[in-house]
Each structure stands twice: as structure tokens, then as C-alpha cells.
Amino acid sequence: MLLGGAFWAPIANAQSSYELNSGWQCAPIAKVKDNGTAISSTAYSTTGWLPATVPGTVLTSLVANKQMPDPFYGMNNEQIPDIYKTGRDYYTYWFVKDFKQTATAGGQTYLNFRGVNYSFDVFLNGHKLNSTLNKGMFMRRSFNITKWLNAAGNNRLAVIVYPPDVVGNPNGGQGGDGTIAKNVGIQYTAGWDWIQPIRDRNTGIWDKVTIQTTGAVKINDPHVITLVPGVRQPEGAQAPAIIKLSAELQNATAAPVSGTLQYILDGKKVAKKVTLKANSKEEIKLDDYTLVNPKLWWPSGYGAQNLYKLKLQFVADGGKVSDEDNISVGVRQITTEWNARTESKQVNINGQKIFIKGGNWIISDEMLRFSDARYDAEVRFHRDMNLNLIRVWGGALIERPEFYEACDKYGMLVFQDMWGSGDCNGRWLDPMKLEDQWTRRKYPDDHNLYLESVKDQVKLLRNYPSLAMWCGGNEITPPEDILVALRDHIMPELDNTRWFIEYSNSENMSRNVNGGNGDGPYGIQPLSVFWNEKTFPFNSEVGSVGVSDYESLKRFIPKENMVAPVYDEQTGKNKVDPVWDYHKYIGYDWSIAKYGKVKDVEDFANKAQLVNYDQYRGLMEGFSSHMWDWYTGSIIWKTQNPWTAMRGQMYDYYLDPNACLYGLHNGSAPLHVMYNPTDGMVMVANNTFKPVTNMMLVAKMYDMAGKEKLITQVFADVTATTTKRYLSIKKDIDAFAKEDGAFVVLEILAEDKTQLSQNIYWVPNEKGEYSGLQKMDKSQLTVNAKAIKSGKIEVTLSNTNNAPVAFFNRVSVVDGGTKERILPAFYSDNYVSVLPGETKKVVVEYTPAKNAAAPQISISGWNMAEKVIAVN
Structure with a gap:
């Protein structure tokens, strides 16, 4: 039933929800001899318990209370006892929270956990709420606590949280000895090549805890699908879009309940009368709604990120709202097709092909100290890099709703891996691993828990328009029975409008000339590699260095360890301070010396920024130069770190950007003029849906004193979503830069001489050295x-x-x-x-x-x- 007209409001809103995010206390089980029934009594004394951080982990609370040192600084992480040596009981903790809540006449009250690692029992006011142990890091749990609330409104919640069943040996391998993957949880906590082990393996109530009140009927896991047929443009009038909506309704009472499930969108109401049996759950589908002249959602760089507010309600007969959910709806449709020229999948949004410029994301914070503000800042940085996709890597977690809200806001498509990585799950023979490949290939131990967790997380996130792709795992498929269930049942039934990729470098996603797929290269590269050496046509991981500047280094490296790395050209090895090594420094090798002998660590960090900028500008320019010819997309490994690592980051853990970010910002610009440093070919990349016509392309050079030499200027145009080659300026550059190097400046000017794009390169002399930069006069800025x-x-x-x-x-x-x-x-x-x-x-x-x-x-x-x- 569709009703037109003005916004309609019900008589009353009975639904509310709030977080239990402060006032928690915690204590290790070694110090607590009583059981949960006693501890959850409001009369039980918690004197001497520590203040606890919830959401958070045991280690989060211990660090906050200065019981453990900051693991992000220096070698402090080595001072924290590792659970592999201490045993699981050392990090098994009780968490207690007192809160005010009374039962309401005819109403229901729920206690909701959005994530606990790894298993837990929960008690309220002397009653145990769960009959069996709650297991799995990625399972929401909801308890109807109506009958257990104290009449006076004073309540005590007690939760005992146990670490992962298998904690893994952090022996220096990827995921340690690999056994951390026997759990349905996070894998990198046993260490990786970009992070040290997290000593408690993230044990704790790591995600939000809420109290929710409803009427007799509760709305669970609504599902909104938007269909946008045809090929669309970001501007102008739009043909209609179709809105589909369904939701599970739960009647928690012993009597049937009749009412209306309805939603209000763009001033219109869609509704359906429903009668629910006693103590039942039922999936209800509403009639499709045709949204006229929709405002569409687009990835960053291609159009606006329009979002509609949809209010979903169940209104009981009599007009009282039993429950409601407010959903942000981005109207968009994702399709994929095989690009025969590149031999890879091509992603289309609203019928338009999107050249994927992405970044690999690990997690916001290794100690799971998540916040809306931090998520917003990190995703905004990715928007500022002129990227349009974030891949959430499979050795970590399925990201939180707040992350997706930021991606919706800033136009970041999301490529979401599920839990698993070839490193732990048996893709390669690995002497660091405890068990053989055949055994590791079957991880995790509990396949049913894995599948139930996937179902739960898909329902949690499927309404976000930014979520574009689900992926079975990092560099490996999950075990066959899990893969079949995901591909053939779970995704078709729960989320059938998105691209499901079997694993992150699947041949169904991308094939190279030899028929296989992969990723890389990694680490410092000559710029010619990015431009001239063909890699995988939809590359899920390709990256370089990422040391931040001197101010950043001072935040986590002790003064005595502020020692610049030294590269030996003859041996090809780097001499690195142990703290730098501990924080996973990878070598800049030959690249720094081209700017002159390093004076000290500050000089090294400053010169590293020149390399950073050049590497990431060159990386994205190289891929863009072969857009739709060699490539349909590339995803940088990686753009951020969850701790104070020294590789693969566009900004540091403290949210301070380095030059990598701005090299990408330049090289990834939607309209961008650039040149191949090998053959001097000048090109224009147009990553928009509009052709650019009657523009002036200007190429000029400056010497180290600031003297200008015009190479050429020519009227030019470039069609939408393509890269166009113009002319080579190699001979001019070679002659001008022979002795001291030079600055090469490329510009695109509009008809009114407005600058549409500018790109300033610094090029070396004929020996490949930046000798002129070392002799420059002082700036007059x-x-x-x-x-x-x-x-x-x-x-x-x-x-x-x-x-x-x-x-x-x-x-x-x-x-x-x-x-x-x-x-x-x-x-x-x-x-x-x-x-x-x-x-x-x-x-x-x-x-x-x-x-x-x-x-x-x-x-x-x-x-x-x-x-x-x-x-x-």
C-alpha cells in the first residue's frame, strides 16, 4: 500500500536505545572468586576493581589505568606479557556495569551486544541470561531482559569474557604460527609483517553494548535494496528508481499482535497490515516503491553522495509505535562485467564504469578503540587522496557501521573481505606454521559458527550504499563447504545485489597474460615500473614505502633511537636501529641518497617525503595511464596503520598526514595532466563522466634559479573516462636537465585561462641525481x-x-x-x-x-x- 501526501507521524514513539559506554569496572578472574550470580547482585562490592573501557579490550583498560605501558611507543610492547606464555586466564576478565532501567507496561527491554571477543557469559541481577556459552568475535547477541529488571530500576550487569580458544604462538610469522585462525575472529593479533603481536589478542567487549526498549513487536535487520536501471549521469532529471524493503518482525509476547509495518521516504509512506502470532518471528516484504526523479549516490569524484532518510516503523493497532529504525538510503545500483580487453572485472555504478583507485585498510586501532570521529577522519583522508574505494583486509574484521557511515558520506566504495588469509589458512608451505597445509586449509575449527557469523554481519551492514563487494578471504578462498554456502546460499538469500568475489585476487576478478592473478609489486620501485611494467589488471595489492616526517617519528621513537637508516649500495642492505626495525621499517634503499648525503634523522625524514610523494604519484599515474587498456583498477597496499608502524601509510596512527597522501591526491585527481618519465609522453587522464574540450595543455620547465623555458602549448580535448596521449617532451627535458636537473611543469587551462590541473615534477640530472636541488637558493616565499x-x-x-x-x-x-x-x-x-x-x-x-x-x-x-x- 502506497500513500502520497505530506509526512505522516504516528501518535507516539515507544522505541528508544542508549549505549552502556561508561561507568564499567573490570577485574581478572584470578582476583574474583565469586560466580556471576553473586557478582551481578547490586549489593556485591566491586571495591578495588579497575575502571574499564567499554567498548574496548582488556589491554585497552590496562593501558588506560597505567597497569601496562603504551605498546605504541618504542619497545614497550615487549614489556607486556603475551597470552601465549601467561595462559588464557591471565586475560580472562569480569566486566561489571550498573545502570538504571525499569520495565514499562506492555513494553519489552533488550540488552544488545554488538561484539565480544571471544566468548562470554552474561548475568543480570543474579540471573544468568545465556544457556550456553556465547562464542565468536563477530556475532551480535540480544537478550530480552524485561522480566529480570529490578522494580526500583537499579540493575547490575556482569559479563565474564574469555580470550580466543586458541591464542597462537607469536613466532614472527604472518599471524604467528597460524593457529589464531582456528577461531572465528581476527588473525593479525598474533603479529604480521607490519605489526607486532597484540598481547591480549583483543580479548574484551570490543563493540557497543546497548539497552533497547520497544513495544510488543521489535524490528530486526531491515533490508533496503535500490534498483537504478539504465545508464545515469550525476546531474539532471532522473528516470525513476525502485525501492525494495523487507524486515523481520519479532513478537515477544504470549498473545497475537496486529499492526502496520510502514516506512516513510521522501514524504511518501509505504505500509502493510500484519498480524503476528504469539512468540514468533516473521519476515515481511513491503510493496516496491517507485522513487521519482531520485537523487543518486555516487562514488567520490564522480558525483554527489546523496542520502535519503527512511523511517521504518511498526505501529500497533491503536496507533502506538512499537519499534522504529532510521535508515540512511543511498540510491545506487552496482553491476559488474568482464572487460575483455583488460581481462578483468569492471565495476559499474548506476550504469557508468568506474576506474577503481583504492586503498587497503587494516583496522582503525589495534586495541579496538573505535570512535565516530576517528572513522570520519580516516575515511575523509581517503577521499582527500582522490581515491574511490577502500578494501577492508581479511586478516582483520568486518568493519563497523560507523565506518560505513563515513564511507557513505565521503563516497568510498568498500571491498569487504571476510575473515581469513592465505598466510594462516594454508595457501603456502610455511615453516613458521604449527600445522600442515591440509590442516590449516580447514581453519576455522567451527564452520557452523563461521557461517552464522557471516549471516549476522551481512544483515548488520547490507543497507550501506558504500558497501560494494563481499570477498571470501585474503589471497585464498575459505574451505569449500564454507565457500559453497556463501556463494550459493547466504549471499543470494541475504544480499544478492552486490558482487561476491571468492578471494581477493581471484581469476574471476582479474587475469594476467599467463592466465593467473596475484598482486604487487611492493616496496620502493623505480617510477618506470609503475608506468611500463604491466601487472595484474585489477590489482588488489600494490604499494610502496611510507615513513612519516620528523614530527611524527618523535611521537613514538625514543630520542636515543632517532638514528637514520644507512643503505649499503654494494650489499643492497639497510642498517636499521632496533626500534625502527621493531616498528617494521622497510628500506628506501637507493632512493634517499639521490638527494644528497643524509645529515641526521630529520634530514632523512624530510628526504623520505620527496620519495613518498614521487612514489605514490607515480604509482597512480602509471595505472591511470593504462586505464581500460591494461587495468580496470588498483588498490594500494596499504593506506593506513592501526599502530605506529613505519610502512604503507598515507598518515600516521596519530592522524598526521605525510607526503604519500598528497602524492596520491595529485596523481589520482579526477582530471589530471601527467607524463611518463621513461619516454616523456604527456597524457591527460579524465576520470569523470564529462568530456573536457577546448583546453590548453602547457608544458614548461624551470631551472634551479627559477628561469622558465616553454616547451610547448597546444589546444587539446579528452573524452570522458579515458586517458589520452599527446606528445613526448623527453628530448627537451634531457637537454635542459642534463647538468643539475630541472622542474617540469604541466598544466591544463580552461578557455578563460583558469587552471584545471597542474603537475610539478622534479627531475634528476643525467646521472639520476638531484644535484641541483642541493644547490638551490633560499626561497622567497x-x-x-x-x-x-x-x-x-x-x-x-x-x-x-x-x-x-x-x-x-x-x-x-x-x-x-x-x-x-x-x-x-x-x-x-x-x-x-x-x-x-x-x-x-x-x-x-x-x-x-x-x-x-x-x-x-x-x-x-x-x-x-x-x-x-x-x-x-
Whole structure:
């Protein structure tokens, strides 16, 4: 039934929900001799118990209470006892929470857990709520606690949480000895090549706990599907879209209940009369709704991220709302097709092909200290890199709803792996592993728990428009019985509109010329590799280095370990400080020395930023240069770290960006001019749905003194979603840069001479060295900053005529008192070079802290010492 007209509101809203996210206490079982029945009595004394962090882990609480050192700093992690040596009881803890809640007449009250690692029993007011042990890191649990609430409203919740059944030996292998994968849980906690072991294996109430009140009927796991037929454009009038909705209704009472399941969307109501049997659950499907002239949701760079608010309700006869759910709906449709030219899958959104520019994501924080604000900042950084996809790696977790909310907001498609990795699950022979490949291939031990967990998580996340792909696992399929159930039953029944990939580098996703698939390369590369050496046509992992700058290093490396790595060209090996090694540094090898002999660790970190920028700009440019020819997409390994690692990151754990981010921001721009450093071919990549016509392509060079030489300028155009080759400027560059190197500047200008794209390269001399950069005169850059509004500053960088290029300037917003960077902060661009006679503006956004000193702007560059200026 479809009703038109104005927004309709019911008589009353009986549903409410709130988090139990403060006031928790915890204690190890070694210190608690009583059982849960006694502990959950409000009269039971918890004197001497520690304040607990919930959501969080045991280690989160211990660190917060200074019972354990910060594992992110120096070698502190080595001081924390590992569960493999202590035994599971050491990290088995009781968690207690007192809360106020009374039962309401005719109402129901539920206690909901969204994630506990790994198993738990739960008690309320002297009653055990579960009949069997709750197991599995990724299973929501809900308990109707109506009859157990104390009449006076004072309640005591007690939860005993047990670590994973198998904790694994952290022997230095990927996932340690691999046995951590015997659980239905997170694998990297036993250590990986980018992280040290997490000592408690993330034991704890790691996700949200809520109290929910409803009427007799509760809405469970609604499912919204949007169908957008045809090929669409982001702007203009749209043909209709179809909205499909279903939900499970649960009648928790001993009597039948009649009422209406309905939703309101765009001012219209869709409704269906329902009668539910006593103590029953029933799946209800509403009639399809035709949404006229829909506002569509698009990935970042292609269009707006429009979201509709949908209010879903069950209204009992008499007009009282029993339960309701508010859902953000992004109207979009995902399809895939095989691209015969590239030999890989092509992703289409709303009928338009999308060139995938992605980043691999591990997890926000290794100790599971998740927050809406942190999720928002991290996903925003990915948007600022001009990426359009995040792959959530399978050795970690199925990400939380708050992560998906941020991806919906910023237009990040999500490639979501399920739990499993070839490293632990037996793809390779590995002497570090405890058990043989045949045994590991059957992990986890409990296949039924795995499948039930997948069903639960699919229901949790399937309404988010950003969720684009489900993947069976990282670099390996799950065991055959699990794979068949996923592919042939669970996904068709629960979420049949998304692409299901059997594993992350499946031949059904991507094939190379030899018929197989894979990933890489990894680590520092000559830029020619990205441009000229064909890799896998939909590459799920390709990446490079990622050391952050000096300010970042000071946050987690002790002063005595601030020692720059030394590369031996003859042996090809790096001499690395043990703390750097512990934090998983990988070598920059030959790349740093080209900028001159390293003076100290600060000089090393500064030069590393030049390499970072060049590597990631070159990576994405190389893939974009072969868009739809060699490639349908690439996903960088990796864009962030859940702790203070020194590889594969565009920003550090503290949310401070480095030059990798801005190299990607440049190289991934929707409209981008670039050149192949090997043959000098100038190209324009147009990653939009609109052709760009009657533009001027300009190529010029500057020497180290700032003298300009025009190479060429030519009118040009480029069609939508393609890369076009124009001309080679190699001979000009080779001649001009022979002695000291040079700056190569490429620009696209609109008819009114507005700059549509600019790309500034620094090229070496004929020996491959940046000798000229080492002899540059001081910058003559002038800098001004003005506040646009609270939390937003415009920084103006102006270079004078007849001056050298003001090269590679890092802008930072800092606290006016401490001079420390304000984090997180978001910059419209950074590591900016300003040509002679040119002015550029950088807009900075941040969240002002209460009672903080007035912000100031710090700026330093290759040929300019740091200075701090006031904000007008």
C-alpha cells in the first residue's frame, strides 16, 4: 500500500536505545572468586576493581589505568606479557556495569551486544541470561531482559569474557604460527609483517553494548535494496528508481499482535497490515516503491553522495509505535562485467564504469578503540587522496557501521573481505606454521559458527550504499563447504545485489597474460615500473614505502633511537636501529641518497617525503595511464596503520598526514595532466563522466634559479573516462636537465585561462641525481593566513618573480602555545611547490579544542627554514 501526501507521524514513539559506554569496572578472574550470580547482585562490592573501557579490550583498560605501558611507543610492547606464555586466564576478565532501567507496561527491554571477543557469559541481577556459552568475535547477541529488571530500576550487569580458544604462538610469522585462525575472529593479533603481536589478542567487549526498549513487536535487520536501471549521469532529471524493503518482525509476547509495518521516504509512506502470532518471528516484504526523479549516490569524484532518510516503523493497532529504525538510503545500483580487453572485472555504478583507485585498510586501532570521529577522519583522508574505494583486509574484521557511515558520506566504495588469509589458512608451505597445509586449509575449527557469523554481519551492514563487494578471504578462498554456502546460499538469500568475489585476487576478478592473478609489486620501485611494467589488471595489492616526517617519528621513537637508516649500495642492505626495525621499517634503499648525503634523522625524514610523494604519484599515474587498456583498477597496499608502524601509510596512527597522501591526491585527481618519465609522453587522464574540450595543455620547465623555458602549448580535448596521449617532451627535458636537473611543469587551462590541473615534477640530472636541488637558493616565499571561520583557515603562498621555485612546502596548523600540530587537520593540498610569480592557496580545516591557544600556521620547505605565523 502506497500513500502520497505530506509526512505522516504516528501518535507516539515507544522505541528508544542508549549505549552502556561508561561507568564499567573490570577485574581478572584470578582476583574474583565469586560466580556471576553473586557478582551481578547490586549489593556485591566491586571495591578495588579497575575502571574499564567499554567498548574496548582488556589491554585497552590496562593501558588506560597505567597497569601496562603504551605498546605504541618504542619497545614497550615487549614489556607486556603475551597470552601465549601467561595462559588464557591471565586475560580472562569480569566486566561489571550498573545502570538504571525499569520495565514499562506492555513494553519489552533488550540488552544488545554488538561484539565480544571471544566468548562470554552474561548475568543480570543474579540471573544468568545465556544457556550456553556465547562464542565468536563477530556475532551480535540480544537478550530480552524485561522480566529480570529490578522494580526500583537499579540493575547490575556482569559479563565474564574469555580470550580466543586458541591464542597462537607469536613466532614472527604472518599471524604467528597460524593457529589464531582456528577461531572465528581476527588473525593479525598474533603479529604480521607490519605489526607486532597484540598481547591480549583483543580479548574484551570490543563493540557497543546497548539497552533497547520497544513495544510488543521489535524490528530486526531491515533490508533496503535500490534498483537504478539504465545508464545515469550525476546531474539532471532522473528516470525513476525502485525501492525494495523487507524486515523481520519479532513478537515477544504470549498473545497475537496486529499492526502496520510502514516506512516513510521522501514524504511518501509505504505500509502493510500484519498480524503476528504469539512468540514468533516473521519476515515481511513491503510493496516496491517507485522513487521519482531520485537523487543518486555516487562514488567520490564522480558525483554527489546523496542520502535519503527512511523511517521504518511498526505501529500497533491503536496507533502506538512499537519499534522504529532510521535508515540512511543511498540510491545506487552496482553491476559488474568482464572487460575483455583488460581481462578483468569492471565495476559499474548506476550504469557508468568506474576506474577503481583504492586503498587497503587494516583496522582503525589495534586495541579496538573505535570512535565516530576517528572513522570520519580516516575515511575523509581517503577521499582527500582522490581515491574511490577502500578494501577492508581479511586478516582483520568486518568493519563497523560507523565506518560505513563515513564511507557513505565521503563516497568510498568498500571491498569487504571476510575473515581469513592465505598466510594462516594454508595457501603456502610455511615453516613458521604449527600445522600442515591440509590442516590449516580447514581453519576455522567451527564452520557452523563461521557461517552464522557471516549471516549476522551481512544483515548488520547490507543497507550501506558504500558497501560494494563481499570477498571470501585474503589471497585464498575459505574451505569449500564454507565457500559453497556463501556463494550459493547466504549471499543470494541475504544480499544478492552486490558482487561476491571468492578471494581477493581471484581469476574471476582479474587475469594476467599467463592466465593467473596475484598482486604487487611492493616496496620502493623505480617510477618506470609503475608506468611500463604491466601487472595484474585489477590489482588488489600494490604499494610502496611510507615513513612519516620528523614530527611524527618523535611521537613514538625514543630520542636515543632517532638514528637514520644507512643503505649499503654494494650489499643492497639497510642498517636499521632496533626500534625502527621493531616498528617494521622497510628500506628506501637507493632512493634517499639521490638527494644528497643524509645529515641526521630529520634530514632523512624530510628526504623520505620527496620519495613518498614521487612514489605514490607515480604509482597512480602509471595505472591511470593504462586505464581500460591494461587495468580496470588498483588498490594500494596499504593506506593506513592501526599502530605506529613505519610502512604503507598515507598518515600516521596519530592522524598526521605525510607526503604519500598528497602524492596520491595529485596523481589520482579526477582530471589530471601527467607524463611518463621513461619516454616523456604527456597524457591527460579524465576520470569523470564529462568530456573536457577546448583546453590548453602547457608544458614548461624551470631551472634551479627559477628561469622558465616553454616547451610547448597546444589546444587539446579528452573524452570522458579515458586517458589520452599527446606528445613526448623527453628530448627537451634531457637537454635542459642534463647538468643539475630541472622542474617540469604541466598544466591544463580552461578557455578563460583558469587552471584545471597542474603537475610539478622534479627531475634528476643525467646521472639520476638531484644535484641541483642541493644547490638551490633560499626561497622567497611569503605566507599569509586568515581565518575563514572557526576551524577553517586559508593560507596564501606567494612567490616573487625572478626567484627560485619555492619547493615542497609543508603547511601545518599548530597550537599557538605548544607549537604542536593540531590533529587531525585536513589540507586542500600540501607539500606544495610555488613557481616564480605564482600564488597558491591552501585551505586547512580542523576541530578547535576548548580553551586552546589561538592556532598558528607553521610552514617549512626544501629551500625554506620553518617559520610560524599568526592567523589573521
